[in-house]
Amino acid sequence: MNAVLDAFYGANSCVLSNSLSFREPGFILLAKHEKKNPLKRRATKHTMSFVQYSDLIHDGDVIIVYLGHNSVMPVKVQHGAQTQTRYGVIRHSTQLIGQRYGSKVTCSKGGWVQVLHPTPELWTVSLPHRTQILYTTDISIITMMLELKPGSIVCESGTGSGSLSHAILRTIAPTGHLHTVEFHEQRALKVAEEFKEHRVDPLVTVRNQDVCKDGFGVTGVADAVFLDIPSPWEAVGHAKVALKKHGGRLCSFSPCIEQVQRTCEVLADQAFEEISTVEVLLRVHDVRTVSLPLPDFGPDPSSQTELGPKEEAPPTPSLNHASITMKTTTPPREMPGHTGYLTFATKPRT
Amino acid sequence: MAENEDDYQYTIKEGDYVVLKRGDIYKAVQIQLKKKVIFEKQWIFLDNAVGHLYSTTFEIVSGGVLQPKEDKKDQDTEHPADVKVAGTDNRNIVDDGKSQKLTRDDIETLKEQGLKGQEIVQQLIENSSTFTTKTGYAQDKYIKKKKKKYENTVTIVKPTCRILAMMYHGREPGKICHLRYDTLAQMLTLANVHAGSKVLVFETCAGLVLGAIMERMGGYGSVIQMYPGGGPVRAGVECFGFPSHFHDTLHEFPICHVNALLAGSLDTSAKDPSADENQVVEKQFGVAVKHQNQPESEQQDGGPEEQRMETNAAAAAVQDQEELEKEKRKEIKAQEKKLKLEEKRRKLAAAAALLEGRNADGLVIASRFHPCPVLLGLIKFLSPSRPFAVFSQYKETLIECYTKLKEQGGTVNLRLTDTWLRHYQVLPNRTHPVLLMSGGGGYLLSGTTVATDHSKPAGSPQAEEPARKKARTDKH
Numbered sequence: 001m002n003a004v005l006d007a008f009y010g011a012n013s014c015v016l017s018n019s020l021s022f023r024e025p026g027f028i029l030l031a032k033h034e035k036k037n038p039l040k041r042r043a044t045k046h047t048m049s050f051v052q053y054s055d056l057i058h059d060g061d062v063i064i065v066y067l068g069h070n071s072v073m074p075v076k077v078q079h080g081a082q083t084q085t086r087y088g089v090i091r092h093s094t095q096l097i098g099q100r101y102g103s104k105v106t107c108s109k110g111g112w113v114q115v116l117h118p119t120p121e122l123w124t125v126s127l128p129h130r131t132q133i134l135y136t137t138d139i140s141i142i143t144m145m146l147e148l149k150p151g152s153i154v155c156e157s158g159t160g161s162g163s164l165s166h167a168i169l170r171t172i173a174p175t176g177h178l179h180t181v182e183f184h185e186q187r188a189l190k191v192a193e194e195f196k197e198h199r200v201d202p203l204v205t206v207r208n209q210d211v212c213k214d215g216f217g218v219t220g221v222a223d224a225v226f227l228d229i230p231s232p233w234e235a236v237g238h239a240k241v242a243l244k245k246h247g248g249r250l251c252s253f254s255p256c257i258e259q260v261q262r263t264c265e266v267l268a269d270q271a272f273e274e275i276s277t278v279e280v281l282l283r284v285h286d287v288r289t290v291s292l293p294l295p296d297f298g299p300d301p302s303s304q305t306e307l308g309p310k311e312e313a314p315p316t317p318s319l320n321h322a323s324i325t326m327k328t329t330t331p332p333r334e335m336p337g338h339t340g341y342l343t344f345a346t347k348p349r350t
Numbered sequence: 351m352a353e354n355e356d357d358y359q360y361t362i363k364e365g366d367y368v369v370l371k372r373g374d375i376y377k378a379v380q381i382q383l384k385k386k387v388i389f390e391k392q393w394i395f396l397d398n399a400v401g402h403l404y405s406t407t408f409e410i411v412s413g414g415v416l417q418p419k420e421d422k423k424d425q426d427t428e429h430p431a432d433v434k435v436a437g438t439d440n441r442n443i444v445d446d447g448k449s450q451k452l453t454r455d456d457i458e459t460l461k462e463q464g465l466k467g468q469e470i471v472q473q474l475i476e477n478s479s480t481f482t483t484k485t486g487y488a489q490d491k492y493i494k495k496k497k498k499k500y501e502n503t504v505t506i507v508k509p510t511c512r513i514l515a516m517m518y519h520g521r522e523p524g525k526i527c528h529l530r531y532d533t534l535a536q537m538l539t540l541a542n543v544h545a546g547s548k549v550l551v552f553e554t555c556a557g558l559v560l561g562a563i564m565e566r567m568g569g570y571g572s573v574i575q576m577y578p579g580g581g582p583v584r585a586g587v588e589c590f591g592f593p594s595h596f597h598d599t600l601h602e603f604p605i606c607h608v609n610a611l612l613a614g615s616l617d618t619s620a621k622d623p624s625a626d627e628n629q630v631v632e633k634q635f636g637v638a639v640k641h642q643n644q645p646e647s648e649q650q651d652g653g654p655e656e657q658r659m660e661t662n663a664a665a666a667a668v669q670d671q672e673e674l675e676k677e678k679r680k681e682i683k684a685q686e687k688k689l690k691l692e693e694k695r696r697k698l699a700a701a702a703a704l705l706e707g708r709n710a711d712g713l714v715i716a717s718r719f720h721p722c723p724v725l726l727g728l729i730k731f732l733s734p735s736r737p738f739a740v741f742s743q744y745k746e747t748l749i750e751c752y753t754k755l756k757e758q759g760g761t762v763n764l765r766l767t768d769t770w771l772r773h774y775q776v777l778p779n780r781t782h783p784v785l786l787m788s789g790g791g792g793y794l795l796s797g798t799t800v801a802t803d804h805s806k807p808a809g810s811p812q813a814e815e816p817a818r819k820k821a822r823t824d825k826h
Binding site: 051052053055066100101102103104114115116117119120121136137139140141143144145147149150151167170171173174175246247257260261264265275276277278279280281282283284285287327328329341343346348349 | 357360403405510511512515531532534535536538539540542544545546547565566567568569570709711733734735736737745749750752753762763765766767768769770771772773774776778781793798799800801
C-alpha cells in the first residue's frame with residue numbers, strides 16, 4: 001500500500017491497508033470496477049454478507065447468537081475460537097462452522113442458543129455502541145422516504161456506529177454506493193473495519209472529514225443525503241452540492257425542535273421543496289394471557305327453576321372461583337417517547 | 351426540455367406511468383395522447399407534458415391543456431412582499447360577513463376572463479377590508495388558503511414507493527386494508543427485503559405491497575406472489591412503471607394449491623384442478639358468462655368482449671348470422687383459452703419449482719384474509735434464519751398468530767408492534783404538531799424462522815421432510 005495511506009492510518013495500517021473502504025479525504029474510487037466485485041464473489045463462493053444470504057456458516061462470518069427474549073450478540077466465527085455465553089461455551093470449529101443458519105447450538109452448560117444469519121436489523125440491536133444510534137423504526141421510514149433502492153447513490157453523515165449505514169447498504173446493493181462521512185477518526189476507522197468484516201466494503205466509502213466544512217467529498221452524484229449531526233443547517237449547502245443535478249431527496253434527523261426550525265429555514269432558503277417534518281413512534285405489544293375473576297352475585301332465584309333443586313348446592317362454591325381467561329396485549333410500562341424529528345425535503349432540478 | 355442524453359431517462363414519454371401532484375394530493379395515471387384525465391375536479395390533457403422533464407410544474411389553461419409554469423421563484427417571492435401593513439391582534443376585527451367586497455359572481459367572472467390563480471388571489475386580498483388589520487401570520491394563512499383554492503397547477507412526478515404508498519393511503523385506504531405508509535416501510539425493513547433474495551408475498555393491497563417489494567429488489571432475485579381467487583391483482587404494480595425485466599423475476603402461485611404442494615401431490619405436468627374448474631365454466635359458457643367474468647376481469651383480459659356478446663345475445667331476436675358468428679368467436683375463444691391455460695400451467699410449474707425447495711428468504715403478508723392460516727401455511731416455505739412480517743388491520747388476529755407460532759415453535763424474535771406517525775408544521779414562531787393525525791395504520795407481527803425443535807442441527811430439515819409429507823398424505 002502506498003505511503004500516504006500508511007501515514008493516514010498510522011498504527012492501524014496493518015489492519016486497514018487492505019481495506020478498500022477507508023480513504024483519505026478527496027479519494028474518489030473507481031466505481032465501475034468496485035461495483036462488479038461483490039456480485040462475482042458472492043456468486044462463486046456464496047459466503048455470508050450483510051447484503052446476501054447464505055445457508056451455511058463459514059469461517060470468518062459474523063453471526064448473530066440469539067440467547068433469548070431480546071438478547072442477541074454478534075460473534076465473529078473463527079477456526080479454533082470459543083465464545084462464552086451465559087449458557088456456557090460455544091466452540092466455533094465444531095459447533096458453528098458448517099452448520100446451517102437458524103440451527104440450535106447446545107452450549108457446554110446444557111443450555112442452547114440459536115445461531116442467526118446477520119441482518120442490518122439484528123446488527124442494530126447487537127452492535128457495539130460508540131454513539132447514540134438510529135433504530136429500525138426510524139431507519140425504515142428514512143429508507144422509504146429517501147426512496148432508496150438497488151443502485152441508489154447515498155451520502156450520509158455522521159457514520160456514528162454504522163447502524164443506519166448497514167441498512168442503507170442492504171437496500172442499495174448490489175449496484176449502489178454509500179459515501180459516508182465521519183469526523184471522529186477512531187469511529188471512522190472502526191466502522192470501516194466493520195464494513196470489511198461484514199463484506200460490504202466494496203459498496204461503501206468512508207471519509208474522515210468534517211461534513212460541515214468539507215462536505216461529502218463528492219459532487220452531483222447522490223440520489224439521497226442523510227444528516228445526523230448536531231448542526232445540520234450547516235451541511236445543507238454541501239448536501240445540495242452532493243445531490244444529482246436532476247434532483248434528489250434529503251433527510252435530517254434531529255432530537256430538538258430548535259434544530260429542526262433552523263434546518264427548515266435553510267432548506268427553504270436553498271430552494272428545497274416538499275419540506276416535511278415527521279416523528280414515528282414504535283409501540284411494542286406484549287402478548288399475554290390474562291384471567292379476570294367473576295364476582296359472585298349469590299344464588300340467582302330466577303335461574304333456580306331452570307336448573308332444578310339438585311344443582312343448587314354445587315354451583316355456588318365453584319362460581320366463587322370463576323374467571324374468564326383470554327389472550328390480550330398489554331402496553332409496556334414505559335416506552336421510548338422520542339428519538340428525533342425527521343425532516344425530509346426534495347432538491348429540485350438545478 | 352431535455353438538454354442532453356443524460357436527461358432522457360428523466361423525460362416524460364408517451365405511455366409512461368406517472369403521478370400527478372398538487373399539494374398533498376396525488377393521482378397515478380398513464381400518459382396517453384388525446385386522453386382526458388380527471389384530477390381534482392378538472393379535466394386535463396397530458397399531451398403537452400411529453401418531452402418535458404419529470405417534476406415539472408404545469409399550469410392548467412383553458413381546455414385542460416398543460417403549459418409548463420414559468421419561473422417557479424415567482425410564486426415563492428410573490429407573497430406578502432407588497433403587503434406590509436399588518437395588525438397586531440384581532441380585537442377590532444368583526445365577523446360581519448362583509449369584509450370581502452368581491453361577490454361570488456365577480457370571482458366567477460374573473461375566472462372566466464382567464465385570470466391566473468395568483469391574480470385572483472391578489473384581487474381577493476385587495477378587496478378584503480380586514481386583510482391589512484390581520485396579523486402577519488393570519489395574512490400568511492389567508493394567502494395560503496386562497497392559493498390552494500384558486501391556483502391551477504399540477505406537477506408530474508415519477509412514481510416511487512413513497513409517493514404511491516402515500517397516494518393509496520390518502521385516496522383509497524380501504525383498498526389497501528388501511529396500511530399506512532410508515533407501516534409499509536416497517537414491513538419492508540423487518541422482512542429484510544433486498545436484491546438477490548427470494549421473497550414470498552401474499553397481499554390484497556391492490557399490488558402496492560408487491561410493487562414496493564419489487565422496487566426494493568431492483569430486478570435481482572425472485573418474488574413469488576401467492577394469490578387468492580382467479581388471479582393476482584396488480585393494478586398497484588402497474589403504477590410503478592417497472593422496466594420489463596423486473597417482471598421476469600415475478601412469479602405467481604394460487605394459494606388454493608398450497609396444501610397440495612406441501613403434501614407433494616401437486617401435479618403441474620398435466621391439467622391441474624383450476625384447469626378443470628375453467629372447463630366446467632366453459633361448458634356453461636352461454637349461461638354463466640357473468641360468473642366467469644369475475645376472475646377474468648381481475649386478470650384484465652377478455653372481459654369487455656364477453657360482456658358485449660352477452661348483450662348482443664339478449665338484444666338479438668333470432669338472427670342466424672349472429673348465431674354463427676357467435677359460434678365462431680366461441681371457437682376462437684376456446685383456442686385462446688387453451689393457450690392461456692397452457693401458459694398458466696407453465697407459470698404454475700415454474701412457481702412450484704421455486705417453492706418446492708422450501709428455501710425462501712422472506713415472507714410478507716398483508717391481506718384482508720385472516721392472517722393466521724396464511725402465515726402458518728406459508729412459513730413452511732422459508733429457510734431457517736429468515737425474517738417474516740405480517741400485517742393486519744386488527745391486533746386480535748395477530749395475537750392469534752403469535753400464540754400459534756409460540757405453540758408450534760420454529761420462530762424466534764416474535765414482536766407485535768404498531769407505529770404512530772406524527773406530522774409537524776414547522777414555521778418561524780408557529781411550530782407545532784399538525785392538528786390531525788392518522789388514528790391507526792395497522793399492526794405488524796414480525797419474527798425470524800429457526801430450525802424446528804425435533805430436528806437435529808445442521809442440514810436436518812431435509813431429513814425430517816419425508817416424515818412430514820407422509821403424515822400429510824395419510825390424512826387424505
